[in-house]
Amino acid sequence: MNQPVQKRAVFFIGGYDPKTPTAFFDRLRKEISRFDTLWGYQTVVSPVQNGGDNAIGTVTIATHAPKDGWSTTTDFSFLCLDEMVLSDFARPLPVRLLRYLWTFADFAISGAALRFLARAWRFGLYFLYPFIMITLFLFAGYAAMKVTFSWFGHASWLVGAFVFGGMLWILGKRWSVSHLMDLWSFSLDFIRGRRPDADALLQRFAEEIVARVRAGSYDEVVLIGHSTGGMLMIDAAARCLSIDSLFPNLAGKVVLLTLGSTALKAGYHPAGKNFRKAVGHLANNDQLGWVEIQCLTDAINFYKTNPVEEMGLKSQVDGSFPIVRTVKIKDMLQPGTYARIKRNLFRVHYQYIFANTRPYWYDFFQICCGPIYLNARVQDFIVGGSRRCKSNVE
Structure with a gap:
């Protein structure tokens, strides 16, 4: 793997968000412009191809580094959860x-x-957050009922219900x-096998993925799942192996990358x-790589955990599987940018897939568009697009 990556395929599943391919790639273009500014690269992103139904959007990204003399082409495909998420949002409150x-x-x-709560207390608080807020809304409704009881008598429960419902709807x-x-x-429906739309x-x-990798002659294929997409991409990767047991051999290197995963x-x-069976399927394949990126600042992940070990599974792969790396978001960003976002729970969580400013x-974009293989980058903490540049982190 000493030769640079010239042709790569990236397949991406994001979090549980109503985002179309057009919206996703519009944001990606903005982030790539920051990536180019930081590194002095020249990147061109093609128009979105969506197959006519917006389920899978694909662009081709051509990145050139004039100073370093390398060029890499990436076919980037995004799985759209928009229709499924919006159908959930459309249910009566x-x-x-x-x-x-x-x-x-x-x-x-x-x-x-x-x-x-025991293994990742920050994530535990994230789990509790909606319930705590609903409880507070309920208390507000109860207080409104008590205050208005002298005016409306037993009908004051309608006032309380209105306050609770209004707070839940607006706030x-x-x-x-x-x-x-x-x-x-x-998430629960998916875990219990009650989401045929997600399965399909x-x-x-x-x-x-399997069809494109068979036809693509790629140096590297990276299957990326962010947030809830980490859970979904693990499932998709196992499905790829079920479709073709030789799937990891169809390209120079095939790697699963989970970012801030909630799997x-x-x-x-x-x-x-x-789901654990799917993870076991991955763990028993000695050709498929897996890199798990975690961060303490991000509450929406399981910091310093090995997902395979946490599920009580054992890998047949020599060495650690997955390769678990922790990152420091403050080291990715200029101090002013970090100070602005560090208290924004969701903005911090999205930094995994946004451009760095340091x-x-x-x-993320060196991984998707640069010349270095993912495994080499995370093993040697390579900075930028050159093996000569290594971080001084552990």
Whole structure:
């Protein structure tokens, strides 16, 4: 793997967000312009090809480094969850609330929530956040009922219900409570095998991945899952192996990359047997690589955990599987930028897939568009597009 990557394929699943391929790649172009500015590169992104139904969007990214003399072409494909997420958002709010409360009870009674708190207390607080906010809205509604009881008598419960419902509708949307309610409901349904729409979409994506890799003659293929997409991409990668057991041999190197992954919400749940089976399928393949990137500053991940070991599985691969690396977001960004975003939970969580403003060994667009293989970059903490530049981190 000493030769630079000249042709790469990236397949990407993001979090539980209503984002179309057009919107995703518009943002990607803006981030690539920052990437070019930082490194002095010249990158061109093609128009989006979406196959007519917006389920999978693809662009070709051509990156050239005039000073270093290398060029790399990347076919970047994005799996769109937009239709599925928006259909969840379209349910009546009372239905969404009841589904969420059932979901919360399931995670609590099953013991999965306790494992969140025991192994990653920040993630545990993230899990509790929607429930805490709903409880506060409920208290506000109860207070309104008590205050208005002398005016309306027993009918004051209508005032309380109105206050609770209004806060959930308005503040719940503004503070991402309703979004997270649906995310957790979706996650539980996926874990318990109750999302045929997600299964069909992931199967289609896996078939597309295998077909494109067979036809592409790629030096490297990177399967990337961010946030909830980490859980979904693990499932998709296992499906690729089921479609073709020789899938990892179809390119120079095939690597799974999970960024700020929340996959252990499935791995810890007693009902996640099929998911753990999928992880075991990956762990028993000695040709497929897996890199897991985690961060302390980001609350929405399981910091300093090995997902395979946490699920009680053993890998047949020599050495650590996956390769787990922790990153420091403050080292990726200029001090002013970091100071501005560090208290924004979701903005910090998205930095994994945004452009850096300072040179650092972890750089999403160097991974996707640069000449260095992912395994080499994370093993040697290579900074930028040259093996001569290494970080002084451990």
